[in-house]
Amino acid sequence: MRELNYWLTTVQMPTPPAQPLPEVADVAVIGAGFTGLSAALALAKRGAKVVVLESETIGWGASSRNGGMVLTGMKLGVNKLVSMYGRELTRRMYAASLDTIAAVERIVKEEEIECCFERTGHLEVASKQSHFDDYAKQVEVIAREFNHQLRVVPRNELRTEIGSDIYYGGMVDEMSVGVNPAQYVAGMGTAAMRAGAQVAEHTRVESVARASNHGAPGFRLNTSRGSLWARNVFVGTSGYTGAATPALQKKIIPIGSFIITTQVLSDALARELSPRNRQIYDSKNYLYYYRLTPDNRMLFGGRAAFFPETEQTIRRSAEILRRGMIEVYPQLRDAKVEYVWGGTLDFCFDIMPHAGQIDGIYFAVGYAGHGVAAATWLGQKMAELIADGKTDNPFTEIPFPGAPLGLYNGKPWFLPLAGAYYKVLDWIS
Numbered sequence: 001m002r003e004l005n006y007w008l009t010t011v012q013m014p015t016p017p018a019q020p021l022p023e024v025a026d027v028a029v030i031g032a033g034f035t036g037l038s039a040a041l042a043l044a045k046r047g048a049k050v051v052v053l054e055s056e057t058i059g060w061g062a063s064s065r066n067g068g069m070v071l072t073g074m075k076l077g078v079n080k081l082v083s084m085y086g087r088e089l090t091r092r093m094y095a096a097s098l099d100t101i102a103a104v105e106r107i108v109k110e111e112e113i114e115c116c117f118e119r120t121g122h123l124e125v126a127s128k129q130s131h132f133d134d135y136a137k138q139v140e141v142i143a144r145e146f147n148h149q150l151r152v153v154p155r156n157e158l159r160t161e162i163g164s165d166i167y168y169g170g171m172v173d174e175m176s177v178g179v180n181p182a183q184y185v186a187g188m189g190t191a192a193m194r195a196g197a198q199v200a201e202h203t204r205v206e207s208v209a210r211a212s213n214h215g216a217p218g219f220r221l222n223t224s225r226g227s228l229w230a231r232n233v234f235v236g237t238s239g240y241t242g243a244a245t246p247a248l249q250k251k252i253i254p255i256g257s258f259i260i261t262t263q264v265l266s267d268a269l270a271r272e273l274s275p276r277n278r279q280i281y282d283s284k285n286y287l288y289y290y291r292l293t294p295d296n297r298m299l300f301g302g303r304a305a306f307f308p309e310t311e312q313t314i315r316r317s318a319e320i321l322r323r324g325m326i327e328v329y330p331q332l333r334d335a336k337v338e339y340v341w342g343g344t345l346d347f348c349f350d351i352m353p354h355a356g357q358i359d360g361i362y363f364a365v366g367y368a369g370h371g372v373a374a375a376t377w378l379g380q381k382m383a384e385l386i387a388d389g390k391t392d393n394p395f396t397e398i399p400f401p402g403a404p405l406g407l408y409n410g411k412p413w414f415l416p417l418a419g420a421y422y423k424v425l426d427w428i429s
């Protein structure tokens with residue numbers, strides 16, 4: 001087994017030309033993942049002078065490390081959303097979530113990105129009877145309020161969807177998509193550069209402060225490769241948000257998520273495990289998510305350790321995930337696990353995505369493991385806001401809570417407690 005991101009073995013990441021940093025830019029984007037690159041692409045296409053500052057390389061963060069599940073909906077269920085925000089705002093958020101998938105499809109087509117984009121649909125499987133009972137209600141609300149059709153799959157028909165007998169039933173959304181995320185982010189990087197954005201790799205932003213330039217208001221950014229001035233700053237640093245943007249860092253909890261992939265499986269076994277090649281996840285808080293890769297490996301992920309990726313958490317997660325995978329699919333008992341890796345998710349305190357401005361700096365964060373499509377879409381929407389001064393984006397309209405009592409400085413000391421809390425919730429709810 002290699003401690004390596006399998007997706008990276010399938011792609012050649014683009015290498016930006018070595019260039020000095022510009023002295024001045026219209027927009028400095030921090031982070032070269034889906035959020036930052038999607039914004040940079042949209043801004044460059046509108047003629048803005050954009051520089052993307054990335055402390056590592058294109059796609060180094062969660063954008064190349066994820067499951068590649070391009071999913072409808074949000075992390076929180078619709079009933080919870082209605083109770084938090086009311087019907088009208090929830091309706092707009094849900095419509096936005098459907099539009100996020102269209103945004104990915106548009107970029108893939110327009111920019112001719114080869115990333116195994118396939119409309120496989122997703123399958124949520126119920127780990128408890130009570131979770132399954134709730135599916136019918138959700139399907140009814142989503143059809144009535146949001147005019148979108150999902151389908152409940154009772155337990156006795158579940159074998160048409162998944163080669164596992166441990167679940168109480170499922171819910172299918174045919175609109176969701178699977179991609180190879182590393183190929184997608186690589187293609188987005190190439191597209192942004194082709195449109196005229198400069199991507200500066202190995203350039204860590206160390207601080208951002210308001211500063212004027214010949215009387216124009218803006219920001220001075222100090223980086224590991226020198227400083228520059230930008231009229232606007234857009235932050236897309238997700239779970240890797242750090243001390244350069246302290247106000248944002250305090251609102252984000254970085255949480256580890258880990259993935260294993262097996263050896264290539266026979267066609268027959270792959271079809272038995274996932275007859276319709278769905279993007280699958282279960283209904284627990286401490287959930288597993290899994291799918292087949294385009295070359296027929298089982299990719300199996302979960303929050304096996306709550307802390308972000310280190311050699312230890314990755315190694316420990318590999319064993320936990322392998323056990324989880326065999327519980328779901330005893331057929332994989334003898335399958336070799338060939339790759340394991342981890343990445344960091346960004347959770348806000350309300351488990352919602354947020355976008356807008358903080359201290360004058362634009363941002364989009366808080367994807368909670370639901371970011372492939374949402375980050376693409378929010379990047380575009382924030383580009384629109386920066387360029388035109390307006391956009392239609394419900395995620396800029398919701399309150400952005402900080403930690404209860406302000407007891408958080410960006411170092412998540414409470415993660416073991418949170419992990420234990422969610423495990424208990426999974427037993428009792």
Ligand SMILES: Cc1cc2nc3c(=O)[nH]c(=O)nc-3n(C[C@H](O)[C@H](O)[C@H](O)COP(=O)(O)OP(=O)(O)OC[C@H]3O[C@@H](n4cnc5c(N)ncnc54)[C@H](O)[C@@H]3O)c2cc1C
Pocket residue numbers: 030031032033034035036053054055056057059060061062063064065066067068069070071203204205206236237238239240241242244257258259301342343344345367368369370371372373374375
């Ligand atoms: C293991 C795993 C599985 C996942 N599975 C799915 C899935 O199947 N479906 C789904 O929808 N979502 C999934 N996600 C979530 C999804 O990958 C993320 O929400 C999305 O990639 C976020 O993109 P981003 O561009 O905002 O951030 P990232 O891709 O994390 O990029 C942030 C970048 O900012 C850079 N950076 C940070 N600080 C600085 C600084 N000071 N200066 C310069 N650069 C900086 C980092 O180096 C990094 O490259 C998963 C995430 C993980 C980790």
